[in-house]
Amino acid sequence: MSSPPAGLSTIGFDADDTLWQNEQYYRMTEKRFAGLLADYAEAEALSNRLLEAERRNLKAYGFGIKGFTLSMIETAIEVTEGRVPATVIHQIVDAGRDLLSHPIEPLPHARAALEQLSGDYRLVLITKGDLFDQERKLAQSGLGDFFSAVEIVSDKSAATYERLFTRHGDGPERAMMVGNSLKSDIVPAIKAGSWGVYVPHSLTWALEQDEAPSGHQRYRHIEHLGELLEVVRKAG
Structure with missing residues (x-):
C-alpha cells in the first residue's frame, strides 16, 4: 500500500x-413466517409483533439470524397463545437455517x-x-x-x-x-x-x-x- x-x-x-x-432474504423469510401463521394473525399485525420481539431481544441475542429465528419462535408462541403446533416451530427453525445458505x-x-x-x-x-x-x-x-x-x-x-x-x-x-x-x-x-x-x-x-x-x-x-x-x- x-x-x-x-x-x-x-x-x-x-x-x-x-x-x-442481505435484507431481501430476511423479508422473504418473514413472508414465509406470515404464511405459516396466517390462521392466527394478519401479516401486518404479525410483522409488528415480530419487530417488537426483535427489539426486546437485541440485548439478549444480538444482531443476526439466530436472534431473528428465536424472535420468530417467540412471536409464534405469543400470537397462538401457546398453541402453535410443533410442526410450525420446526418449519420456523428450517426457515432460519435457510437464511444461513442464501447466495452472496x-x-x-x-x-x-x-x-x-x-x-x-x-x-x-x-x-x-x-x-x-x-x-x-x-x-x-x-x-x-x-x-x-x-x-x-x-x-x-x-x-x-x-x-x-x-x-x-x-x-x-x-x-x-x-x-x-x-x-x-x-x-x-x-x-x-x-x-x-x-x-x-x-x-x-x-x-x-x-x-x-x-x-x-x-x-x-x-x-x-x-x-x-x-x-x-x-x-x-
Whole structure:
C-alpha cells in the first residue's frame, strides 16, 4: 500500500446491504413466517409483533439470524397463545437455517470501489451479526482480500469506531465509515469524529433507521458506491 494522502487514511465499510444483498432474504423469510401463521394473525399485525420481539431481544441475542429465528419462535408462541403446533416451530427453525445458505450477491460498484481505494487507503470491514455467518458471507463474496482488517462486532457506537479506527488506522479523525444504516454506520461514526458516507439501500430494517445528520460537515450522501471515489478524494 502506498502512502495515503494527507488527511484521510482509513475507510471502514459495512457489509450487509452495503457490499452485498442481505435484507431481501430476511423479508422473504418473514413472508414465509406470515404464511405459516396466517390462521392466527394478519401479516401486518404479525410483522409488528415480530419487530417488537426483535427489539426486546437485541440485548439478549444480538444482531443476526439466530436472534431473528428465536424472535420468530417467540412471536409464534405469543400470537397462538401457546398453541402453535410443533410442526410450525420446526418449519420456523428450517426457515432460519435457510437464511444461513442464501447466495452472496455483491451490490453494483462494490468490487470496483474497493479496487479503486485499496491501493491508497487502509480498508476495514466493520459489521454486526453472527460471527460464522458474517465470515461465510465475506468468504463467498470474493471481497475479503481488499481488507487489511475485519471486525465483527456486537454493536456499533461512537466508542466502537473510536476504538477500531485507532487500532487499525490513525484515529477516527482520519477515517471514513461507509454504510447503508444511518443508525449504526453513519451517526455514531460522525460522533466519533470520522466522516460518514451514507449509501441508502432500497430495503433497510426498521431498527436501523435514524435521522440523517444533514448539516454536519463530515456527512455525505451518495446513491451508490460508484460515487464513493470522488467523495473520498475531496475528503482526503
